[in-house]
Amino acid sequence: MVQTTNHPQNSSERIVHLSIIATWLLWLVGGLYIAGPVLGAVLALQAVYFYYITPALPKEKRLASPHKSISIWLIAMFAMLAILVVGHLNFGLGTAATIKSSIGWAKGWLLIALFIFAGAVLPIRPEIIYRAICRVGKYTIFLLPLFLIAPFIGLPDTLWVSPLKVFGGSGSEYFKATLYTLEHGSGTPRWQFFAPWSPAAGMVGLVYLICSLQERDTRWKAWGVAAAVAIILMSQSRLALVGLIIIVPIPLIFKQITQPMIWFFVLPFVLLAGWFALDILEMLNLAKAEFSGARADSTRVRETLGRIAVERWQSEAFWFGHGVVERGPHLVEYMPIGSHHTWYGLLFVKGILGLIALAMPLFLSFFLLLRSAFSSNLGRVGLSMVTLLLMYSFGENLESLAYLYWPGLVVIGMALQACQAKQSS
Template sequence: MAAPADHPQTPAERLVGGAIAATWLLWLVGGLYIAGPVIGWLLAALVFAELYTGRAPVARVPGLAWLWLGAMAAMLVILWIGHSNSSLGAGQTIKSSIGWAKGWALLALFLLAGAVLDIRMAVIVRSVCRLGLWTLALLPLFIAAPFLGLPETLWVSPLKIVGGPGPEYFATTLYTIEPGVGTPRWQFFAPWSPAAGMVAVVFILLAAQERVVGWRLAGIAGFLMIALMSQSRLALVALAVIAPAVWAASRIDRGSTWLLAAPVLLGIGMFGTELVAFLDQIMNDFSSARADSSRVRAALGRIALDRWENEAFWFGHGVVENGPHLVEYMPIGSHHSWYGLLFVKGLAGALALGIPLAATLGNLLLRARLGGLQRAGLAMTLTLFLYSFGENLEILAYLFWPALLVIGKALVRVEPDPR
């Protein structure tokens, strides 16, 4: 009897499916930040074995996967140059290189693994839906925790000894209290609430690919609750924007799409001034929803741009630095991949991310009409692009790595269905 389509069969599928299913267990022991890089490099070893033995021909690897690999390798060289320019010493350079292996390198390694290894979409999607079901089962605990007087953080795992950006990556946190408001806010298995919103968007879009209605509803419901309870403004924007954008891209060559778009474009032309004023009001409301957060983010961006332009234009400062009291001593360039890259790795680092990301987005926009896999890859790429303006992508790669696998799979060249 044939195995179910969603049942892991290959070593890569068992590793991926098991890791996604074990997310809550890994969160409980503080092991998520360690698991992500370990999985990425194990998959990279499997990729090397497949290519070396010829089971996966090198010619099958999409050019964009090689572009990502070259760009992320360039990130490491840029890091070394930045450290040399700033005279940071061998110890700091080794520490930052390890950080690269746990961050930027994963963007290329997971994407390459998705393109080369036999990891079926059905396995990834079903694992995400199972995780969504477990999330629904655990929600009563998270909702009740602040009202029962349970501690915000249960414990910080001793696994933090391996090193990381901060203790929040190894903490088992039930909820936090929003400063200045006093209301609870949840971050679930992410290090902070907006990051939970990002992961929720990724997993909602993946769960939507599930063919079995019951599993699909469980997956979407579980992660929709995470998106709502994280109170992430960007998560709600992403959910409202990405699905329609992917739908439009998949039907861009159909006359009916242009017929539907014609009255919309006409309305924009007739009421353009009012529309601009309306959007401006929405943006003001968006920022004022958490005025302190928006103020700090804006100040961090201004400091990052000013110091990048005047102090380290090409290769950056090499390391992250904490800002002044004005920004509550938060790292300069945090909450924004581009500001962070410009400050730490200069213009060269920003180009190392911008070029492969733009090329991937353009490729999948053109190929979205070929099938569901390409549309899922486009949705994942749009999510990363949107969140690059609200989060530091490399520091959260250990959480959203299933999105990178799907992008890699979507980049593999396929012949269009003649039907």
């Protein structure tokens, strides 16, 4: 039987494929948070092994050297560890705290680089990821009625907390099988699916939607797109709705942007926008106010956490940060200082050097893929993923959710490596 392009054809593809389609099973047993780091380590070790045996392999089976941007990701994320250790030494936090924080770094910042590295050098085709995500979408649609009716028929919001929590070292939210949550004040239901909280589900929904739209089989695409849109809408995440409008159309826009006719279509809208610029700005300011007011308490907490993080970073730990997160005051409902925002979190925990360590590879990847997006579909998908990371860096801590959106990181690695192949051709 001939294998199609959507069937795994080597060990790396089988590992990735099975890891994605096992998403709901892993969620049920509380294993997603553990599976992500294990998968990243396995793929990275597999790549290292293949490089080790490269001299014995035929030329056509040898792994290509990683694109320079991949090396920068790895160097920058290892720099995060060095910065973290210095921060701990500066504040005398002790060996035990340093080891604990180093494990957290390995499950977060290092994991981001490992998945990008694996996507770049291992023989994994993007079609494998697209099809696997669509299959998860099919399972999601089958489970959707249960999630929808659960809050209205008296089912508990949380089915259970997995005993695997003892291996995680993080909050229990990463190990809960939660059917729904209720909004504070209004009591209206909100869904997070297999994510630890609803906005994170919105982020995963966007990753899944971008990938599902690349699936060539219309039946599988329908499953994937329907499930991804359902996740985005039911998460009720404001940031996900913005991403739905801004990020998802990127591949289509860049695909058509080189066509002359598109400019004849766009030009009248550009002229109208110039004539009505003041009115448009006023409408945008009104939309921003309504966006912030949709969950005023949440917006207030986020803004206050940001101010506290910046003030304490500037006055107490400018270069290397505080080394660890700290519990915030009652004013911010005891949320950790620097949470809900990657850049504020980096400033508080790792200082200005930590912020630079993320900004360099992230923005380099953005500009490389922006150039690639004009001529490559994979480049367009990679640009969408990097733009998604940039957007969510202002609303989430990227490192804490890497175990969840890792398929997007693998695609970024593929797209960056394709830049090297294009340059050498």
